[in-house]
Amino acid sequence: MDKDKSSTLKFLLARFKGHRGMTFLGGVLLLFSTFFTLVPAILIKETIEQIVNADSTYLFIIFLLIIGSSVIRGILYYGQRIILERVGQTIVHDLRIETIQHINNLSFAFFDDKQVGDLIARVTSDTDLLANFYGFTMVSIINNILTLLGILVVLLVWNPVLALAFIFLLPFIVHAMYKYSVTVRPLTGKIRKSFGQLTASVQQTFNGIETLKLLGTEGFEAQKFSKSSNNLLDRNVSASKVTSLWMPYVHFLTALGTAFTLFWGGYLTIKGTVTLGMLMGFITYMDMLVRPIRQTGMQIGSALNSIAAGSRVHEVLLQEQEDLESGEWFDEFKGQIEIEDISFAYQGSSKEVIKNLSLTIPAGKSVALVGPSGSGKSTLVNLILGFYKPQKGIIKIDGLSLDEINLRKLRTATGHLSQDPFIFEGTILENITFGNPQASLGDVNEALEQAILSDFIQSLPEGVNTQIGEKGVRLSGGQKQRLAIARVLITNPQILILDEPTSNLDKKTEDELQKSLSNVMKGRTVITIAHRLWTIQNSDIIAFINEGMIEDFGSHDYLYDNLDLYKEFVESQVFTLRGEN
Ligand SMILES: Nc1ncnc2c1ncn2[C@@H]1O[C@H](COP(=O)(O)OP(=O)(O)OP(=O)(O)O)[C@@H](O)[C@H]1O
Ligand SMILES: [Mg+2]
Incomplete structure (x- = not known):
């Protein structure tokens, strides 16, 4: 043998x-x-x-x-x-x-x-x-x-x-x-x-x-x-x-x-x-x-x-498990994120998807990551959440490196809205509260309100107890996205990560949602992977990523004047812009 x-x-x-x-x-x-x-x-x-x-x-x-x-x-x-x-x-x-x-x-x-x-x-x-x-x-x-x-x-x-x-x-x-x-x-x-x-x-x-x-x-x-x-x-x-x-x-x-x-x-x-x-x-x-x-x-x-x-x-x-238990437990994150000269390649690939990247996001500020498809925006976010480890460099939250922080706490303190949110088989209520089972019905209703879902849910015969997924009511792409927003809001995250949160929505809903999101964004550290000018202009800092590197960062006006890539990007967006922009 x-x-x-x-x-x-x-x-x-x-x-x-x-x-x-x-x-x-x-x-x-x-x-x-x-x-x-x-x-x-x-x-x-x-x-x-x-x-x-x-x-x-x-x-x-x-x-x-x-x-x-x-x-x-x-x-x-x-x-x-x-x-x-x-x-x-x-x-x-x-x-x-x-x-x-x-x-x-x-x-x-x-x-x-x-x-x-x-x-x-x-x-x-x-x-x-x-x-x-x-x-x-x-x-x-x-x-x-x-x-x-x-x-x-x-x-x-x-x-x-x-x-x-x-x-x-x-x-x-x-x-x-x-x-x-x-x-x-x-x-x-x-x-x-x-x-x-x-x-x-x-x-x-x-x-x-x-x-x-x-x-x-x-x-x-x-x-x-x-x-x-x-x-x-x-x-x-x-x-x-x-x-x-x-x-x-x-x-x-x-x-x-x-x-x-x-x-x-x-x-x-x-x-x-x-x-x-x-x-x-x-x-x-x-x-x-x-x-x-x-x-x-x-x-x-x-x-x-x-x-x-x-x-x-x-x-x-x-297989070695992720260490979610050790590390310092923060009761409250201030939300300052410092990325110091990190490089990263996915396992089994020699291509560096992130190259010598540095960026500081002060606590409570919002940053928009802008850049072409495949430039490394989602990867950067996954690195910040400790899903992958950079081969070089260090990421610090509130002055402590990710190695020293309790990852479970970091992730529960972070609300992450992905490009393609996953909805579980179960009721609407279960889907909203599974990140925060202690939430009260009042919290649920407030989150639904902020996510512009209240009207839709009231129209369902069983309200928040309606079954959704394969065996229940099917949700549209936009409804799924708003449900995911409610799910994130109910955890009251100190750090908010939004990967194109407002696609899939009609103009009226999007307008309302943007208003309520900008309320929610106040006082939190927010990283938005943005393709839309509206979100971009509402961010304190804009970082333009290209091929895993930050080309430049600053305000919209600064980048528009100083970075051709950004100018091109904005101009390509003009066609999709709406009146108020
Ligand atoms: N799990 C993975 N394994 C290997 N390579 C990956 C993986 N995920 C992404 N990549 C590669 O890393 C690069 C950056 O991908 P990433 O998803 O970070 O791009 P992005 O900027 O978020 O793009 P998009 O705007 O299209 O969402 C791409 O070249 C992609 O092929
Ligand atoms: Mg992406």
């Missing part, structure tokens, strides 16, 4: 911690239930050996023993399954929760190079495979190996010479199990991969259905889907060629054992060194070998798959 697998296995086994008592109890029951599977053959041997002298009482006792041992075995098996299945499912449940919580606390950088589908699979289908591993696969492998060992021990006690028939078979059995599991394992791996592609293709279709329909290319994803499905078909068929061979092979091995036992055992019986009863016992055991061999081969393959799934889960859990 390579190092990777053994460290995953260690990780998986360590999860039994906290369930030691139950695991031990289940293990003991498993051991005893295995022992009882060996009993019938022993009874057969004894009965046939005694048959000449046996009376009806003896036969009745054997009758009861066979039935009794089967009942006891059934009870032990049931108890063992219930206990160990529960332990397994609990372990997987805890693991699932831990994984999703861990993922939630990973930095932005982690998500940058991950596919959503892949992460979903790690939390759902990979943990599901683990449930199989803990609940059944592991138990089954142990049970079957114990049975094989038990048979070996009984045979050795009975007659070591005849037991050689079984011992001779053992290397073939082990080799067959090994061969089967290593052949099947990559095949099932490929099947899972094909299945993943199929799922991703469905996801794409449903997410992009609007675009596909608009472009009249509904068939585009369907083609991809059909290709993935074909792949899956081929792989399933080639896997079945291997798995279908397995049963005949196992039967052949056990027939070999039986033939050998009959041949040699028969000879020894004729010679009188082996009793007829013992020969029968031997043959019964040979026949019993089919199940443990077949199952162990399959279960080792399945265990290897589960270990692979486990390593995918483990990999996520090994």
Whole structure:
């Protein structure tokens, strides 16, 4: 086993911690239930050996023993399954929760190079495979190996010479199990991969259905889907060629054992060194070998798959989380932001998106970041919030560097309105208050008022308790944006970051919103990523960003006179300007 697998296995086994008592109890029951599977053959041997002298009482006792041992075995098996299945499912449940919580606390950088589908699979289908591993696969492998060992021990006690028939078979059995599991394992791996592609293709279709329909290319994803499905078909068929061979092979091995036992055992019986009863016992055991061999081969393959799934889960859990807890906790931020000579490139890219950038924003002032698309405005904002770390330079809030500040506090003290706000499945009230669950209904109404949403919400039959999202009322782009504004306002942020807050709105709503936003902006530090002259002119400082650098900053008039890029930008905006500008 390579190092990777053994460290995953260690990780998986360590999860039994906290369930030691139950695991031990289940293990003991498993051991005893295995022992009882060996009993019938022993009874057969004894009965046939005694048959000449046996009376009806003896036969009745054997009758009861066979039935009794089967009942006891059934009870032990049931108890063992219930206990160990529960332990397994609990372990997987805890693991699932831990994984999703861990993922939630990973930095932005982690998500940058991950596919959503892949992460979903790690939390759902990979943990599901683990449930199989803990609940059944592991138990089954142990049970079957114990049975094989038990048979070996009984045979050795009975007659070591005849037991050689079984011992001779053992290397073939082990080799067959090994061969089967290593052949099947990559095949099932490929099947899972094909299945993943199929799922991703469905996801794409449903997410992009609007675009596909608009472009009249509904068939585009369907083609991809059909290709993935074909792949899956081929792989399933080639896997079945291997798995279908397995049963005949196992039967052949056990027939070999039986033939050998009959041949040699028969000879020894004729010679009188082996009793007829013992020969029968031997043959019964040979026949019993089919199940443990077949199952162990399959279960080792399945265990290897589960270990692979486990390593995918483990990999996520090994990712270092963002440190949201340490650092100084400010009760109140003044909101002075100093950016000192920072440079930043995204992970895996050598291109510096921010280059030697310095900027100071005094507390309570507003700055407008202006610049072409892709110049680094959103990146700069993400750096200020500590979502990424600059490779060079330092960012300070109220005189302390980001490393020394409690990031959770910084983020809750900051209201961030993104370009494309996300609305959660739930009620309007839940969507507004989830950043500040203590907010009163009065606060909610005030925020709705400021976000110019009151009228709309009053028009809904259930008001703020209306369900929104996929299962409820659908909101327009502008309504979503205003809801996001209310969500930000209710947290009463000391620092406000607005990424083009007023797009998607009609002129009247936009006017009202701008008025109320300029009220809200008073006394707070505000960074606006602005494309509109209105917001720009209302900011204390305007910083023009180009290719990750600040070309110049100052007042609108200053920049207009001194920076050609800015002048061009303003002039391009003139067409979209309204009368009052
Ligand atoms: N997660 C990411 N990983 C790698 N590169 C990124 C990532 N996000 C942005 N970039 C790159 O960084 C550069 C700056 O992007 P950014 O989003 O900061 O631009 P922006 O100024 O906000 O543009 P816009 O006005 O269009 O929103 C772009 O070249 C972009 O391709
Ligand atoms: Mg942007």
